[in-house]
Amino acid sequence: MTAGIILLVFGFVILSGSALLAICWAAKSGQFSNITEGAASIFDQDEPVGVPTDRFPVKNSQ
């Protein structure tokens, strides 16, 4: 019972502390400032915007 509560308090302090640090870090390193460019970060030279990357397999015509 008491062991459970102690564990909970520990978990709470560690997890909430680390999450808070994560937010501070994210804010500092500019994660929230270049928000419009961020959306394009999953595209690159070989898979640029405008090119679909998935389709049904098509039977070989041979």
Next chain:
Amino acid sequence: MNSPSLLSTINPATEPDKLDSVERAEIDASTRGPVLLFFGTAIFWLLMGSLLGLISAWKITNPGLFDSISWLTFGRLRPAHLNLVAYGWAVPAAIGVGLWLTARLCRVPLLHAKLLISSAIVWNLGILVGLSGILIGDGRSIEWLEFPAYATPILFIAYACISVWTIIMFRFRKSGHIYVSQWYLFAAFLWFPWLYATANILLVWQPVQGPAQGAINWWYAHNVLGLWFTPIGLAAAYYFIPKVIGRPIHSYYLSILGFWSLALFYSWNGMHHLIGGPFPAWMVSASVVASVMMFIPVITTAINHHMTMKGHFEALNWSPTLRFIVFGAVSYTVVSLQGTSMAIPALNSITHFTDYTIGHAHLGLYAFFTMIMFGSMYYIVPRLVGGEWPCANLIRWHFWLSAVGIILMVGALTLGGLLQGLALYDVASTFRSSIEFATPFRVLRGISGFILMGGQLVFAYLFVQMLLKPGSQKKSPAHFDKSDNSSNDSVAI
């Protein structure tokens, strides 16, 4: 084409001379072992779990079925079904998709894949132990936490290892910007061990006194959906929808706002399962309010996905991934709005103890989460085995069996649950009538289970084919050549 290397303009870490496709192929390949193992075992448990669900669905309309076999009694089959599909299928599927997405989005290869392979083996061992525990009668009758106390530490150890690994990848990521999917993934990988450890300490290892258990139980059971399955599902949707159609997400700002409002409101929701229960009124009220507030993240996400898809709906015709994921994303909106409505006392007093809730659960875990996982696997597996899915028509069969099956199941349970609930609520009607109203819909639910399982068998067949003899090799396993989109001969069989 139209925007050459947007990435290099915002990410100084990118080496401009290294081909992106080569790097991507290397990263994809590094995740092959653990991700395929997680997917394979997940599909196996999905079939087993569905089979148990099917038997329990038929037992409820034929109570005499197998009724002298203790381990096939309804009260053991039902938790066995839930735990298999939740921890045997959904969690490993989420881990597989999560690992692959994390590696890709962090732009780092997965190192020491053997460690993750062993944790996959340990996890599945834990599932086997837990399943046997429930069937021999050691189940704890705490919903979502039925696995006996000797099974949960195994699962926790396996999971902790995976969580640590994703954090390491995140720490050493090469991409400067954190894409919205990474927010969801990172948070989910942190939240789940927190949820699981808290619930297990307080309910299984050092159980608190009876009355407090209900609150913790539903805090866990609702949050495992909202803070683990939902973020992973949304992370996949936020990556695959733009990636497949080749168009950035409509409003990136909204997507990040959606993430944080989800974290806030979802976490308070759980108590709406206990409306009217033996708890202080403020706890339940807070849950009802938070459930109504869920409107914000849900509508945000729905608008965002719709605006991204706008003008690209014809893509549903040619992309299997998109087809499953859009079905899942639409279901997410529906299931969340339904969940909000169910927390409102006027409707809750009718539906609270009925099949309506079961329908809601399947809408969430199957129509939303499982469909998104199927879609993700259709994208990921070809890039891991380096070959194409063997048969387009079987994929179509899988989709339509799943879609029709789940709509039928949810429809039957919803209607049946409403009638059952009205009979339970009406002072003049007997308990017998609540059973009689629900019975035809329960038969229909059993039939829909067969349809769903048909879809799963098709998928399992396709997956095994991919492992044994993948379709024609692609020049680069990381992505389809652009020529694939215009001509038919480079993708085959």
Next chain:
Amino acid sequence: MNKLPLIFVGIFLTFTSAWIGLVAYPTLNLANVEPIPDEETGGVLPPTTSGMAIAGQKVYASAGCMYCHSQQVRWAPLSTDIAKGLGTRQTVARDYIREKVAFLGTMRTGPDLSNIGVRQTDANWHHLHLFEPRTVTEWSIMPSYRYLYKTQKISGQPSNDAIQGLRGPHAPKPGYEVVPSVDAKALVAYMLSLKKNYKLPESPEPTAK
């Protein structure tokens, strides 16, 4: 745009509030509810339960009864539970302090069991019902729990424990009898102990209209 971090910190702090409210609060408060003295009899409320009934809770969990049966009477404006006779008053936290696991339940595929010990006081009825539910309620969809019982040949005197009044396809042949296992007896003891007909100050019985 620059306000974003501030917003996120706020949202995050509210998120942890859920943990405090739904986990820490019940752990610290709801988990330490004590019985109160019963002025009429000099005992305590809720009354203590027998060892057999406590053993029966394990059987109840192991058989998964709670997947179809709830054990809670909801308050009157929200539900018709009291009007339908599930209990005379709303159930509150103190009602569950004797339970290892509080089987509140989320389904009423079968009837609520908060007060089954008040409605059905006969142990033989419970045994009949568990052995073959359809002998007592022909439309019942409850599974049979025959695996908790043993059919044995009567040698000499019939056992005092044997179930009386079995009929239908599962009735024992002449010269045989069905006796409950320890688990079945414990489960029935638990069923009979499920009574919430005592008075608690925090849950007054609603006055009749």
